[in-house]
Amino acid sequence: LAKTTQPISMDSYEGQEVNITCSHNNIATNDYITWYQQFPSQGPRFIIQGYKTKVTNEVASLFIPADRKSSTLSLPRVSLSDTAVYYCLVGSGGYNKLIFGAGTRLAVHP
Amino acid sequence: DGGITQSPKYLFRKEGQNVTLSCEQNLNHDAMYWYRQDPGQGLRLIYYSQIVNDFQKGDIAEGYSVSREKKESFPLTVTSAQKNPTAFYLCASSRGTGERPGNQPQHFGDGTRLSIL
Numbered sequence: 001l002a003k004t005t006q007p008i009s010m011d012s013y014e015g016q017e018v019n020i021t022c023s024h025n026n027i028a029t030n031d032y033i034t035w036y037q038q039f040p041s042q043g044p045r046f047i048i049q050g051y052k053t054k055v056t057n058e059v060a061s062l063f064i065p066a067d068r069k070s071s072t073l074s075l076p077r078v079s080l081s082d083t084a085v086y087y088c089l090v091g092s093g094g095y096n097k098l099i100f101g102a103g104t105r106l107a108v109h110p
Numbered sequence: 111d112g113g114i115t116q117s118p119k120y121l122f123r124k125e126g127q128n129v130t131l132s133c134e135q136n137l138n139h140d141a142m143y144w145y146r147q148d149p150g151q152g153l154r155l156i157y158y159s160q161i162v163n164d165f166q167k168g169d170i171a172e173g174y175s176v177s178r179e180k181k182e183s184f185p186l187t188v189t190s191a192q193k194n195p196t197a198f199y200l201c202a203s204s205r206g207t208g209e210r211p212g213n214q215p216q217h218f219g220d221g222t223r224l225s226i227l
Contacts, residue, residue, distance in 0.1 A: 031213065041220075043114075043201075043218025043220050043221055044218050046216070049213075087152070090212070091213035091214070098155070098212055099152070100145070100153035102150070102152045
């Protein structure tokens with residue numbers, strides 16, 4: 001079971017780039033890395049998913065080094081509305097193997 | 111718009127009462143999940159269902175029950191045996207069967223907040 005470790009909290013200011021790193025040392029060959037965003041009193045929302053190298057969409061970029069033991073979610077030019085909890089998940093095995101840890105609480109300040 | 115609908119948004123339970131939380135999806139997903147989230151914590155898996163008429167216990171199934179009679183619906187009953195039911199409950203779905211489920215993005219509803227009267 002691939003366990004993930006990410007910082008408990010981060011602070012940033014509007015307009016800055018934010019990078020949140022997640023470590024997953026036991027990632028399996030077939031596992032993808034998925035990031036979710038959760039606002040208070042809402043369900044998590046899928047942001048981005050990747051397997052290796054770099055993935056970019058309209059919201060974020062995901063950087064995955066060759067050894068795949070970590071990944072970095074990059075949010076360009078954050079705004080106040082990016083204040084949320086961000087979860088890193090590594091898919092592994094069965095339906096009951098997904099673990100949403102406490103995530104990273106990102107606070108964006110004016 | 112495709113998505114997951116949870117109802118009600120807020121629910122109150124009296125002592126000794128069973129309550130049922132509704133979850134409906136129109137994404138044509140095979141797999142559905144129920145999670146519990148306590149303040150400041152991550153999500154913990156209560157039950158999951160890979161396909162109609164089948165469901166499995168997650169990490170914290172005691173005091174809860176589910177049914178999956180239709181592909182679109184996965185209601186959760188919080189029974190009187192659940193002594194600490196106050197939490198935020200989230201339902202999710204994913205494409206499901208035949209693939210590595212951990213690699214499939216989950217789609218979540220907006221949750222039901224359950225409190226004790």
